Amino acid sequence: MNVIVCKNYDEMSACAAEILAAQIKEKPNCVLGLATGSTPEGMYANLVAKNKSGEISFADVTSVNLDEYYPLEPTNEQSYRYFMNYHLFDHVNIDKAKTFVPNGLAADPAKEGQDYDAMIDSLGGIDLQVLGIGRNGHIGFNEPDSYLIPGTHVTDLTPSTIAANARFFDSEESVPKKALTMGIGTILSARKIILMVSGADKKAAVMKLLEGNITTECPATFLNVHKNVTLIVTEDAIDR
Ligand code: PGA
Helix, strand or coil, X not given: CEEEEECCHHHHHHHHHHHHHHHHHHCCCCEEEECCCCCXXXXXXXXXXXXXXXXXXXXCCEXXXXXXXXCCCCCCCCCHHHHHHHHCHHHCCCCHHHEECCCCCCCCHHXXXXXXXXXXXXXXXXXEEEECCCCCCCXXXXXXXXXXXXXXXXXXXCHHHHHHHHXXXXXXXXXXXXXXXXXXHHHHCCCEEEEEXXXXXXXXXXXXXXXXXXXXCEHHHHHHHCCCEEEEEEHHHCXX
16 A cells, blocks of 8 residues: 655645546546545545636546435535535536436435446446545444445445544434445446545544555455555554
């Protein structure tokens, strides 16, 4: 695993944006796997600036997002579709018809998961997947468990994830209890992966990942089987 240690959040954000920009320049019609949460917000701000300055164009880019709450309307301000529009899509020259987020209102969420993976396959797969990590080691909404599911699927959120995400909602009770998420296999099928991590509260999960073993109790450790992962981490989230 490549590890890039950054001084702070801003440096991590700029570094990740550089990697995405390089991907877009190398392959203008690439498929980007995108993530939500506090961690990538600064990266998106950098990408918007690079688009506005003319350094990069999203005209031919396709995006597929990692996950979405279930059930939740895409117009809800806490939905990940709303997040993506707000932080990136509304500010760059991307064709929104080529931006995909799992449908938080799907009548049949199991089928939505299967269709989502088939859609990714039909795009030729993901060139570069962006990930954050949960304090409990989750990636996407693949939560610690006795087993993990390879494909995109509907999952129950753990109490710790509901509590961590309650800061975005009016109350803990209003956080959806389920989500649609790419599975570990969907994530690992990306050709390149960057994992962004900021903050001392993520250090335990990062150090578990860097031990190099694989356990379903820390889903991020599955990244150890992938050949092209770059961890971009702030110095307070890693012991050296
Ligand atoms: P955060 O979430 O970026 O809001 O910390 C990351 C995650 O839970 O995967």
